[in-house]
Amino acid sequence: MAFNGKVALITGAGSGMGQLAAWRLAAAGARVAALDVSEKGLAQTTAGKSNIEAYPVDVTRTEAVDEVTLRVTQELGPIDRVINAAAIMPFGRLLDQPTEQIHRLMAINYGGLVNVSKATLPGMLERGHGDFISFSSMLGQMPTLLTGAYAATKFAVSCYTEVLYHENRDRGVRFVCVCPPAVKTPLLQQAIETSWPKLLDGNPPIAPEDVLDAIETSLERGEFWCLPGKGSRLGYVMRRLMPGAVWKQVHKVEGF
Numbered sequence: 001m002a003f004n005g006k007v008a009l010i011t012g013a014g015s016g017m018g019q020l021a022a023w024r025l026a027a028a029g030a031r032v033a034a035l036d037v038s039e040k041g042l043a044q045t046t047a048g049k050s051n052i053e054a055y056p057v058d059v060t061r062t063e064a065v066d067e068v069t070l071r072v073t074q075e076l077g078p079i080d081r082v083i084n085a086a087a088i089m090p091f092g093r094l095l096d097q098p099t100e101q102i103h104r105l106m107a108i109n110y111g112g113l114v115n116v117s118k119a120t121l122p123g124m125l126e127r128g129h130g131d132f133i134s135f136s137s138m139l140g141q142m143p144t145l146l147t148g149a150y151a152a153t154k155f156a157v158s159c160y161t162e163v164l165y166h167e168n169r170d171r172g173v174r175f176v177c178v179c180p181p182a183v184k185t186p187l188l189q190q191a192i193e194t195s196w197p198k199l200l201d202g203n204p205p206i207a208p209e210d211v212l213d214a215i216e217t218s219l220e221r222g223e224f225w226c227l228p229g230k231g232s233r234l235g236y237v238m239r240r241l242m243p244g245a246v247w248k249q250v251h252k253v254e255g256f
């Protein structure tokens with residue numbers, strides 16, 4: 001992956017896959033704008049990396065996202081790649097999950113994507129060049145028990161990104177919507193602290209490196225949907241062809 005002199009803007013860059021993407025792109029010669037609400041995470045991401053700049057921001061704040069994007073283009077240059085990775089993932093039964101938490105999930109996981117797309121995409125389309133990557137999830141394709149509020153945000157991410165792609169195809173910008181299964185990152189701790197679906201025990205988390213490799217492959221092949229991990233493609237097809245059978249299995253595994 002040669003990214004010499006190019007500019008990448010990454011949300012959720014203070015941890016997990018956003019952080020790893022920042023390190024990889026910086027190693028490939030990019031100037032990286034690392035956006036995150038966690039200043040501690042950003043300090044870890046930028047430590048010892050002269051070509052990664054920290055931009056603390058809450059992606060739910062529309063004006064703040066606009067301001068940061070403007071600063072990034074002024075300070076680093078026009079943006080060549082956007083990676084939307086910021087998210088939270090508390091789980092639980094929908095009627096037990098605090099209402100405020102369900103709204104917060106949508107504001108960050110989906111609203112953040114809306115804000116970032118509005119701030120960054122017009123510039124890339126104008127220049128007829130760039131990569132726009134959204135992190136959805138297998139849960140943005142296949143709903144399961146105890147994950148409903150998070151999954152709803154990821155269905156929204158999948159839908160928004162798919163329509164965004166089709167409304168702007170053939171204009172020089174490559175779009176990828178990545179739908180990983182469980183990935184070994186700090187995000188999983190939020191499920192451990194709230195509600196852990198038994199389904200996750202049968203499917204050990206995959207490595208974040210594999211997800212980022214799969215994104216590069218999808219970009220190269222011009223594939224919009226990126227489905228990393230063994231069995232993801234089968235799950236994607238099963239959900240569409242046999243949703244009843246999938247639900248039957250989910251109920252059996254969770255035991256209710």
Ligand SMILES: NC(=O)c1ccc[n+]([C@@H]2O[C@H](COP(=O)([O-])OP(=O)(O)OC[C@H]3O[C@@H](n4cnc5c(N)ncnc54)[C@H](O)[C@@H]3O)[C@@H](O)[C@H]2O)c1
Nearest residue numbers: 012014015016017037058059086087135137182183185187
């Ligand atoms: N880890 C998994 O199992 C998994 C599976 C499928 C999809 N995903 C998706 O991949 C993406 C990256 O997840 P990860 O596993 O690296 O998570 P992570 O928890 O390691 O990183 C997420 C980052 O988002 C930041 N963030 C949260 N709220 C924010 C806000 N309001 N403004 C700005 N930043 C904010 C956090 O501070 C954190 O640094 C997410 O969109 C996630 O939903 C993760």
